[in-house]
Amino acid sequence: xxxxxxxxxxxxxxxxxxxxxxxxxxxxxxxxxxxxxxxxxxxxxxxxxxxxxxxxxxxxxxxxxxxxxxxxxxxxxxxxxxxxxxxxxxxxxxxxxxxxxxxxxxxxxxxxxxxxxxxxxxxxxxxxxxxxxxxxxxxxxxxxxxxxxxxxxxxxxxxxxxxxxxxxxxxxxxxxxxxxxxxxxxxxxxxxxxxxxxxxxxxxxxxxxxxxxxxxxxxxxxxxxxxxxxxxxxxxxxxxxxxxxxxxxxxxxxxxxxxxxxxxxxxxxxxxxxxxxxxxxxxxxxxxxxxxxxxxxxxxxxxxxxxxxxxxx
Amino acid sequence: xxxxxxxxxxxxxxxxxxxxxxxxxxxxxxxxxxxxxxxxxxxxxxxxxxxxxxxxxxxxxxxxxxxxxxxxxxxxxxxxxxxxxxxxxxxxxxxxxxxxxxxxxxxxxxxxxxxxxxxxxxxxxxxxxxxxxxxxxxxxxxxxxxxxxxxxxxxxxxxxxxxxxxxxxxxxxxxxxxxxxxxxxxxxxxxxxxxxxxxxxxxxxxxxxxxxxxxxxxxxxxxxxxxx
Numbered sequence: 001x002x003x004x005x006x007x008x009x010x011x012x013x014x015x016x017x018x019x020x021x022x023x024x025x026x027x028x029x030x031x032x033x034x035x036x037x038x039x040x041x042x043x044x045x046x047x048x049x050x051x052x053x054x055x056x057x058x059x060x061x062x063x064x065x066x067x068x069x070x071x072x073x074x075x076x077x078x079x080x081x082x083x084x085x086x087x088x089x090x091x092x093x094x095x096x097x098x099x100x101x102x103x104x105x106x107x108x109x110x111x112x113x114x115x116x117x118x119x120x121x122x123x124x125x126x127x128x129x130x131x132x133x134x135x136x137x138x139x140x141x142x143x144x145x146x147x148x149x150x151x152x153x154x155x156x157x158x159x160x161x162x163x164x165x166x167x168x169x170x171x172x173x174x175x176x177x178x179x180x181x182x183x184x185x186x187x188x189x190x191x192x193x194x195x196x197x198x199x200x201x202x203x204x205x206x207x208x209x210x211x212x213x214x215x216x217x218x219x220x221x222x223x224x225x226x227x228x229x230x231x232x233x234x235x236x237x238x239x240x241x242x243x244x245x246x247x248x249x250x251x252x253x254x255x256x257x258x259x260x261x262x263x264x265x266x267x268x269x270x271x272x273x274x275x276x277x278x279x280x281x282x283x284x285x286x287x288x289x290x291x292x293x294x295x296x297x298x299x300x301x302x303x304x305x306x307x308x309x310x311x312x313x
Numbered sequence: 314x315x316x317x318x319x320x321x322x323x324x325x326x327x328x329x330x331x332x333x334x335x336x337x338x339x340x341x342x343x344x345x346x347x348x349x350x351x352x353x354x355x356x357x358x359x360x361x362x363x364x365x366x367x368x369x370x371x372x373x374x375x376x377x378x379x380x381x382x383x384x385x386x387x388x389x390x391x392x393x394x395x396x397x398x399x400x401x402x403x404x405x406x407x408x409x410x411x412x413x414x415x416x417x418x419x420x421x422x423x424x425x426x427x428x429x430x431x432x433x434x435x436x437x438x439x440x441x442x443x444x445x446x447x448x449x450x451x452x453x454x455x456x457x458x459x460x461x462x463x464x465x466x467x468x469x470x471x472x473x474x475x476x477x478x479x480x481x482x483x484x485x486x487x488x489x490x491x492x493x494x495x496x497x498x499x500x501x502x503x504x505x506x507x508x509x510x511x512x513x514x515x516x517x518x519x520x521x522x523x524x525x526x527x528x529x530x531x532x533x534x535x536x537x538x539x540x541x
Contacts, residue, residue, distance in 0.1 A: 226447055289325055
């Protein structure tokens, strides 16, 4: 059995897989990677199933040492710095660690999340998924120094870079469908929401990101019942401050949702950093469906292009 | 405002079927009816449905279907006759009111103009029903808090409230499953485990189940880890 030991892990570095859909009715969000495309790319590049459990690395970074190897792994997502021992490696790529070698992943020029795909990572599963719900710690869990990751023995692969798609970049212009509780805001506030720029604050984690920017005062008393929340809901609290809810979001909330981010734009939104500017653009539900299908087709072509070349088992 | 049910498009992968602007028995019945229909006969391309107090969120795969098709399908479901829901099961929850497990009991008594004992008796006497799960894993909102105990949330949340805490706000009561902050009033602690290890039944309550609380002098076992 191959083994990696965690030397250092920043906050919010955790095990994630394809997520845990279907339990929203029990108060359980889907969780899964903040940048879903990036984990899929890393897994396919390694030869894993696309939703296999891997490690989500935050801007807190991660350092590992190979205790028993060799271990071939793949990295994708964001613009991080990656070193094997002291040698810089492609931030998106397949690489092999031999026993005694060290891997360091640190934040680079852009991006908030990168993904480490591993062969047959042994994980704790909750409700059919290894994705960590960080608030409870359920699922595979957050990584901590001294922890040993147990892996399947797999034949090593040569080092190579993974082509980075344009769609992997952070998205400063985010498409939304307005509502469903936009009735709580007057027309001027709704116009401000799409006309003016916001910035991400430091209050950002796997549950959501609080924004700074235009004040969005609810025009009506907040007497709404607690209603379901989605990944991408833009919820405005009574103080007029907007929060975009993300992978580990609470499942219901009694504050109005002024708009909802398209699923196709959430990965790019999650890669923004605190103090980055962001603007919202309202689109119709019909055009949102059209772009979702176009983007899925483009992404499938991208995946086909490099997954075939991997020569992985 | 508008005619209910009202179906709104949400992002590129969901619709929200709204049955009222405020919670009511009629709105909740509408949510239950549509949710039960989708559980029995899932929609093509449907991912999951999540009930709220007055609305049902229906998630779908945009590569398979779209808002218009889902909206039409939901409207057809809503025409169907209502199948009466099965009567829920009854769960009994022990509550301990030791001062360290019920830090807000005195404040609740003062705010309601009752004695500590009257607050406890009033809470225990009521019959509770599981309305929805929400917020966090296993957080089951129970309706049925007596009107004499209805209080708005506290102005400031208390941090790191232990799992198993019995908390109230407005007409709602719940037994927490995680150690988290809460702005609700903490009036006791229970050892009833809502999150279970059983993969066939990971959550103790079903929506519609009944819950009754009874007083115990001490809790058996360690109530601080009801999960896992």
